[in-house]
Amino acid sequence: MLISTLQGEAAVTRSKILIVEDQQSIRETYAELLEQEGFVVCQAEGYDDAVLQVDGSIDLALLDIQLVGRSGLEILVYIRERYPDCPVIMMSGYADKENTLKALRQGAVEYLEKPVDPDELVYSVGHWLDFRAMKQENLRLQDFQAIHQRLQENEAQIRQANERLNFLLTSTAAVIYAATVDDDYGTTFISENIRRMCGYEADRFMADPGFRMACVHPDDVARVREACKRALVRSGGRFEYRFRHRDGHYLWVGDEVRVEADIHGQPELMGFMVDISERKQGEEKIRQMAYTDLLTGLPNRSLYYDRLQQAIAQCRRSRTMMAVLFMDLDYFKPVNDELGHEWGDEALIEVGRRLQHCIRETDTVARIGGDEFSIILGEIGSEQAAAHVADKIIAAIQEPMILKESRYVLGISIGICIQQGDYSDVESFMRLADDAMYRAKEGGRNRYCICHYPDAVQATLLHEDITLEKALRQALLNDQLLLYYQPKVDLKSGVMIGTHALLRWDRGDGELLLPAQFLPQAGKAGLIVPIGQWVLRTACRQSRAWQQAGLPIVPVSVNVTAEQLRQADFYAQVKAVLAESGLSADMLELEISEKDLMQQEAGGLHALQELSVLGVKITMDHFGSGLFSLQSLKALPLHELKIDRQLVSQIGEGGEQIARAIIAMGHILNHQVVAEGVETDDQLCFLRDHDSDGMLGYLSSPPLPGEAIAEYLQHNMPMLNAGKEG
16 A cells, blocks of 8 residues: 555555546546555546645645646646645646646656556655655754754753654654765664664664664665665665565665765765555555456466567577467356356356466466466477377366356367467467467367468468558557448439448558458457447447538448347447437447348347337348348348348349349338349349339449538439439
8 A cells, every 4th residue: 555654653644646637537547546555536627626626635646737728737836836845746648848848847746648557657656755755754854953953052952852853753654864874884873663663673773783784685785785875976865675574574665865964074874764565565466467367366468478478589599399379268158148257257267277287387377358268388399299288178178167056067169379480479379379269169169279380471471460450450549440431322212311331441541441351350350349339439420410510311321240249238339329429219220241140149139129129220231141031030120121232233134033032021021121232224123123122332322431421411412313213
């Protein structure tokens, strides 16, 4: 707990931190982190709210420079004018040299660039609170020295001053000492409260001047001596080290020293030692949280990737073979759904234990996320050694486990990547092991599949894939994705009755990439769901923006993937996007392919039922490409069937029967029927003759940017000319 230990042994009052940040999520994250470390935190969104809370009880302020309205620099000036002893740390989301220098010149003690690392934030707050407390103790000591000099005038006053000085020295949390400036740094004075800190009496240190340095941890002695040398050159310094307690354990102390003149005018070191063990424990806890999976206690993804990088480097140096095993549990989801997350977590903990028993102490097993685990096998003798470990794992995981007084059996699919050469890197290793794992699943689950690290040419191709993946992740963050909209046209009137949102990627080189050029890579990278969420959110915002501009909007259609439907909170996601954008539910259509609907479980179908009740229209895309039964079709909450473009392309070439049957069946079920990919007049005439309700295709319009769609909405212009009517 980072409570300043200079505030007294009991630490009765906790340090109070003021956080001023206009982004609520960031402000609350910082507040929660600091509250977990034992601080009292008050929050403010801007200048007016902040100045109402600034008073003498604030021990430290954490200010964002860029705020809505008056800036953090103005709050800094306000605090410095009224409470100059209050440390102020400034934060900014971008490197603004001018504002940073201005803040430091106006008295800010430090500048942190956002996003602020939790370890750095906690350390900085603790450091400046300790530094402030040290300064207060220094001022008190100076007061003691002044009192001592004044009271030398008579014996009674000297005795009174000594009593007061002794009381203050023993009551403060800081141990005050004086030491020689030679290489021994021998103790010439130490306050009585040293006993409270380490169990030894002050007389022990006074009788043996070298005893204080002897209590420094052996691993820290050289560093402490070097810090003392620097302090002599710079007239002061601050450092931290471990100090032995009388019972044998070591505590962490913060030591601030300065060079003073003794009663003979000779230089000596004056030091102030504070027990900072609680702060160090808090920092260690944060470090463990950053690198440990909190559920299983195994290394997490961050630590695993670091160890994998080290293992690859070692493999290169020693010219030995190594392997990565990427694992995904089989049959875990039904267990989790049946028993609930609590028992699902118990199963994951047990899996972690079993995996640890299957490897050597020098190997690493980590939980990557969800029900995915990975193992690093370093310096293996052969491919068979990795296969042997995989067999042990499969056997261990298949052993029944008792969950909620019942026996459950899981399986595990393992992808193994073997490396022996110079072409390996962390991302490629994991990608190949992941691909091998999916091949194991496709081969029947509960088995392993081995791949070898590719040669230079293959590694180059793999690197290009990974580079594309990285660029795609950045595109998602940097708003490089964009939507075009293809009009859906009424076949009778020729006017636009809807739009279909289509994804594009602007890589900044003048070329727009189509989905087929990057979505396969997005699927491998696990980006399909976040990209789908981005498309849904962007399309709803655009449609609402058209409406707010006074345009007569039409429903916007968005593709939804099987991965999105498998999200347990998919219904809540869509509802939240509608609420955030302000778009009415009946102005949104969700398109799901026939193939994805055939594969859906009860949860995904239930979400579609709920969305249909909400008013969202559901369309089956690529209809006619699969074998969807009529009975299943009747059970779905469908509004529209979209004829697959492959079937549309056969119109006029002798393949009209299926299209005709789909139109008839759709109307019998009271569904709208729309054809996609219409490109010829023959196709258009056929669709009109058989009463299809609408169409999309280059015959009426290619996909258009939002500005062009707005023009059509404003003028309600027909997109099929009179010559194409009837």
